Amino acid sequence: MKAYRCRVCSSPLYFENSICVSCGTGLGYSRAEREIVPVDRNGVYVDATGLIWHVCRNLNLSGCTWLAPLEGGQCFSCALTRTRPNDADVAGLVNFPIAERAKRHLIAELDHLGFVVAGRDAALGGDPVNGLCFDLLSSTDRSVTIGHDAGVVTIDLAESDPAYRERLRGELDEPYRTMLGHFRHEVGHYIQWQLVECAADGDLLSRSRALFGDETADYQTAIDRHYASGAPAGWELSHLTMYATMHPYEDFAETWAHYLHICDTVGTAAEYGLTAVAGVDAFSHFRDLVTGVWVPLSTALNMINRSMGKDDLYPFVIPAPVLDKLDFVASLRPAAGVA
Ligand SMILES: [Zn+2]
Ligand SMILES: [Zn+2]
Numbered sequence: 001m002k003a004y005r006c007r008v009c010s011s012p013l014y015f016e017n018s019i020c021v022s023c024g025t026g027l028g029y030s031r032a033e034r035e036i037v038p039v040d041r042n043g044v045y046v047d048a049t050g051l052i053w054h055v056c057r058n059l060n061l062s063g064c065t066w067l068a069p070l071e072g073g074q075c076f077s078c079a080l081t082r083t084r085p086n087d088a089d090v091a092g093l094v095n096f097p098i099a100e101r102a103k104r105h106l107i108a109e110l111d112h113l114g115f116v117v118a119g120r121d122a123a124l125g126g127d128p129v130n131g132l133c134f135d136l137l138s139s140t141d142r143s144v145t146i147g148h149d150a151g152v153v154t155i156d157l158a159e160s161d162p163a164y165r166e167r168l169r170g171e172l173d174e175p176y177r178t179m180l181g182h183f184r185h186e187v188g189h190y191i192q193w194q195l196v197e198c199a200a201d202g203d204l205l206s207r208s209r210a211l212f213g214d215e216t217a218d219y220q221t222a223i224d225r226h227y228a229s230g231a232p233a234g235w236e237l238s239h240l241t242m243y244a245t246m247h248p249y250e251d252f253a254e255t256w257a258h259y260l261h262i263c264d265t266v267g268t269a270a271e272y273g274l275t276a277v278a279g280v281d282a283f284s285h286f287r288d289l290v291t292g293v294w295v296p297l298s299t300a301l302n303m304i305n306r307s308m309g310k311d312d313l314y315p316f317v318i319p320a321p322v323l324d325k326l327d328f329v330a331s332l333r334p335a336a337g338v339a
């Protein structure tokens with residue numbers, strides 16, 4: 001994540017700021033400029049080309065700080081949400097902003113890396129059938145399964161509640177569980193579907209299968225086996241997580257999520273002067289970034305967290321075969337990326 005500064009007073013800003021706490025200027029995130037820009041008291045920003053932008057209509061509903069092209073309209077990120085809690089769902093609306101915040105963080109990183117994010121609105125250049133969209137569902141009155149199906153990502157808003165999420169994390173014996181992690185993982189399924197399965201590139205598909213396994217393996221059989229007998233002994237020699245052993249789809253999605261964790265965290269460390277590396281583009285092979293920068297950096301960040309009595313920032317060990325998998329997902333990045 002970039003180290004943003006207020007254009008009026010130069011104070012440092014968090015990505016989520018809607019007001020500069022130093023000078024009081026109203027702010028909005030311009031996806032077109034990838035910058036936080038000042039808005040006037042009506043929430044309006046006029047860019048260098050004369051285009052007029054408005055603060056997203058969901059500022060008060062979900063804390064969205066992005067700019068929208070139409071007055072009273074939604075920003076690009078909010079428009080990707082197909083379903084949100086209804087106005088009577090008090091618990092869902094409390095959890096909703098946390099999910100939307102994670103989604104904006106995800107979209108900003110995909111933009112930064114150069115991955116095309118196509119929604120479902122044809123007027124915005126989206127694909128009405130296969131575009132990406134999000135159902136952010138409340139599980140207070142029904143059961144919600146987090147997942148991806150043909151461009152539709154479903155998120156359980158109850159996972160916004162730290163107590164609920166932490167209980168599940170313990171029950172599932174996971175070292176890490178966050179809302180941002182869910183978004184990254186589920187978009188990994190979308191990326192595999194779009195860039196590997198739909199690519200009509202036999203070589204790409206066979207390389208993917210050689211690394212992750214045959215993704216056409218029956219999914220329900222895999223779930224039943226995983227929850228009956230758990231991960232196979234020695235899983236940590238070839239996978240990042242136990243969940244990744246369940247099915248080739250899950251191995252890809254877990255690997256993809258870690259690719260985004262690593263890109264974002266190394267990029268942030270570089271922006272704030274915590275590493276001398278210029279960013280993920282400093283290495284032509286992603287594995288060299290992982291071994292040369294990420295492993296020592298994440299160890300240091302774990303130690304910093306321990307200094308504050310917190311759990312490790314990155315509670316994972318990356319075995320050698322996962323370097324090959326990370327290299328593969330990194331190779332899917334369009335050449336136009338600017339990280
Ligand atoms: Zn300021
Ligand atoms: Zn918005």
Ligand SMILES: [Zn+2]
Binds near residue numbers: 147249
């Ligand atoms: Zn998954």
